[in-house]
Amino acid sequence: MNRGLxxxxxxxxxxxxxxIIAGALVTSNxxxxxxxxxxxxxxxxxxxxxxxxxxxxxxRMVATTVGMLTIVLTIYILSKEKRxxxxxxxIFALLAVIAQGLxxxxxxxxxxxxxxxxxxxxxxxxxxxxxxxxxVFTSRSWIEAxxxxxxKATLPLRYICTAALVTIxxxxxxxxxxxxxxxxxxxxxxxxxxxxxxGALAVTIALGSASLAVLRRHKDEVFLxxxxxxxxxxxxxxxSLGIAAYVTRLASPSDPQPLNPxxxxxxxxxACGALVFVSTIVLTLRTYRVLPARPALRESFLQDxxxxxxxxxxx
Amino acid sequence: xxxxxxxWLVLSIALSLLxxxxxxxxxxxxxxxxxxxxxxxxxxxYSGATGTISGVISYNGTPPAPKKIDTTADAxxxxxxxxxxxxxxxxxxxxLANTFVYIKEGSVEGxxxxxxxxxxxxxxxxxxxxNGCHYAPHVLGVMVNQKLKITNSDATQHNIHxxxxxxxxxxxxxxxxxxxxxxxxxxxxxxxxVKCNQHPWMKAYIGVxxxxxxxxxxxxxxxEISGVPPGTYTVVAWREGGANGEEKxxxxxxxxxxxxxxxxxxxAATTSxxxxxxMMPAIEFPMLHKR
Numbered sequence: 001m002n003r004g005l006x007x008x009x010x011x012x013x014x015x016x017x018x019x020i021i022a023g024a025l026v027t028s029n030x031x032x033x034x035x036x037x038x039x040x041x042x043x044x045x046x047x048x049x050x051x052x053x054x055x056x057x058x059x060r061m062v063a064t065t066v067g068m069l070t071i072v073l074t075i076y077i078l079s080k081e082k083r084x085x086x087x088x089x090x091i092f093a094l095l096a097v098i099a100q101g102l103x104x105x106x107x108x109x110x111x112x113x114x115x116x117x118x119x120x121x122x123x124x125x126x127x128x129x130x131x132x133x134x135x136v137f138t139s140r141s142w143i144e145a146x147x148x149x150x151x152k153a154t155l156p157l158r159y160i161c162t163a164a165l166v167t168i169x170x171x172x173x174x175x176x177x178x179x180x181x182x183x184x185x186x187x188x189x190x191x192x193x194x195x196x197x198x199g200a201l202a203v204t205i206a207l208g209s210a211s212l213a214v215l216r217r218h219k220d221e222v223f224l225x226x227x228x229x230x231x232x233x234x235x236x237x238x239x240s241l242g243i244a245a246y247v248t249r250l251a252s253p254s255d256p257q258p259l260n261p262x263x264x265x266x267x268x269x270x271a272c273g274a275l276v277f278v279s280t281i282v283l284t285l286r287t288y289r290v291l292p293a294r295p296a297l298r299e300s301f302l303q304d305x306x307x308x309x310x311x312x313x314x315x
Numbered sequence: 316x317x318x319x320x321x322x323w324l325v326l327s328i329a330l331s332l333l334x335x336x337x338x339x340x341x342x343x344x345x346x347x348x349x350x351x352x353x354x355x356x357x358x359x360x361y362s363g364a365t366g367t368i369s370g371v372i373s374y375n376g377t378p379p380a381p382k383k384i385d386t387t388a389d390a391x392x393x394x395x396x397x398x399x400x401x402x403x404x405x406x407x408x409x410x411l412a413n414t415f416v417y418i419k420e421g422s423v424e425g426x427x428x429x430x431x432x433x434x435x436x437x438x439x440x441x442x443x444x445x446n447g448c449h450y451a452p453h454v455l456g457v458m459v460n461q462k463l464k465i466t467n468s469d470a471t472q473h474n475i476h477x478x479x480x481x482x483x484x485x486x487x488x489x490x491x492x493x494x495x496x497x498x499x500x501x502x503x504x505x506x507x508x509v510k511c512n513q514h515p516w517m518k519a520y521i522g523v524x525x526x527x528x529x530x531x532x533x534x535x536x537x538x539e540i541s542g543v544p545p546g547t548y549t550v551v552a553w554r555e556g557g558a559n560g561e562e563k564x565x566x567x568x569x570x571x572x573x574x575x576x577x578x579x580x581x582x583a584a585t586t587s588x589x590x591x592x593x594m595m596p597a598i599e600f601p602m603l604h605k606r
Binding site: 029030031032034048050051054111184185186187253256257258 | 382383384385388389390391401471472474476484486487488490512513514515516558
């Protein structure tokens with residue numbers, strides 16, 4: 001384990017989270033087209049950041065920084081990391097950040113088409129998920145984790161967590177579509193609002209089940225209970241933020257401009273959604289790390305994933 | 316990096332560049348967009364007696380109070396226009412300004428439909444100025460292919476972004492001191508919202524017409540459309556409000572060399588018709604409104 005690599009991966013993940021907040025601020029302030037050109041802003045590298053250009057160009061500056069950090073992280077991983085799948089994930093992170101930058105450019109050049117804007121918002125979450133995963137895979141707790149026994153005749157936790165993860169990801173796509181389907185001065189489409197509310201219900205059931213199952217079955221395993229508790233608390237906060245975002249967004253079209261608290265609450269809702277997603281990823285990855293697919297196939301599971309090679313398996 | 320990874324890397328970059336290249340291609344006017352300009356060329360010009368349509372736009376009840384705009388995001392706006400307020404409902408003595416009144420359809424007496432004649436596009440340009448981080452005028456009309464001259468009288472940069480449904484959308488920054496931007500619209504459209512993406516409170520509306528029979532009500536709510544051929548027409552009064560604006564319609568008969576009156580009222584205790592062309596096709600929340 002390389003402690004420096006792990007710390008740098010954590011740093012890049014934190015920077016990515018900050019980038020998601022910066023991107024959400026662009027959308028909430030309706031600043032996506034504050035400059036019609038890309039990659040320059042009004043033909044300049046450093047334009048005068050007045051009005052909404054502050055948010056749009058600020059987002060570009062943070063994104064450039066994260067792009068640079070990702071290049072360094074990938075080089076760091078390729079030079080220090082022995083596990084080929086982690087190296088591949090590092091390369092994927094680099095490709096994802098390049099694609100994300102290009103999608104950001106496309107949103108500006110095509111004047112925010114819904115499909116491209118939604119893809120940009122969704123890839124942002126996937127990229128965040130990748131940087132967090134790299135931080136997880138390079139951590140001491142991951143490398144030194146020991147396999148656990150799963151209760152027999154129960155649905156394996158890894159599948160419950162995967163189901164929750166997929167549900168959250170679909171909900172993020174619906175949320176991104178909803179958010180980019182209308183600017184602050186327009187009413188949001190009813191169909192998408194209902195889909196997002198339905199998605200929230202599905203996420204509550206899926207993630208609630210996964211977290212409670214972890215807490216019930218492995219209450220003494222901090223390796224699993226910590227992300228489960230974290231996800232559960234974030235889910236409650238996220239639901240509250242969702243209701244608040246709905247109420248403030250409802251009043252927004254009659255405002256003369258995007259105002260607080262609509263901006264702060266919608267941005268917090270996006271940020272918290274990203275945290276729910278990554279905490280569920282951490283939980284899911286950890287269940288894959290220490291829990292077998294099926295109790296009877298524990299040995300083959302370790303061999304299949306090749307993660308048991310550096311792990312002392314309990315007899 | 317093994318060979319397979321390298322192949323994927325090259326393919327991904329090539330695909331990304333291809334997509335980006337297609338995005339930078341710009342938007343040439345389509346055949347559909349040039350249809351309005353072409354159609355008027357073959358049509359016959361009207362020559363005969365004309366009359367006028369005039370009236371007053373009233374506002375019943377208490378109008379919504381103007382809201383203060385927060386200009387702290389750009390100090391120049393605050394310095395030049397420290398008391399900037401919303402101007403979506405300007406009412407003076409019960410009369411409503413900034414209402415766009417136009418002939419929607421109808422037939423010239425003993426002749427064709429009004430849209431089937433060729434109407435000369437004025438060579439004069441219509442000005443839209445950005446002054447004190449505010450569009451002046453707030454509502455304006457132009458004919459298809461008539462020049463729209465956009466000026467910036469502020470010491471800060473603006474960003475002009477019309478969001479039409481039928482015409483080509485464009486988004487252009489205009490720095491302080493930059494020369495005027497000249498644009499035109501190739502298709503009739505009522506009404507095109509215009510916004511500044513740098514100062515999100517800045518809004519204007521442009522009506523693009525195939526004929527010259529339109530006016531915007533002044534500060535006293537009055538308007539007069541002159542040069543109208545005698546006939547029976549559907550006259551529409553449109554004002555900003557809600558997602559798609561608010562419209563009133565009226566059947567008006569213009570006598571030869573005479574005048575017709577068409578007064579409209581908005582506000583409380585009046586019923587509105589839905590806009591004929593949706594400006595922003597948003598859907599209302601079912602919890603609060605009916606669709």
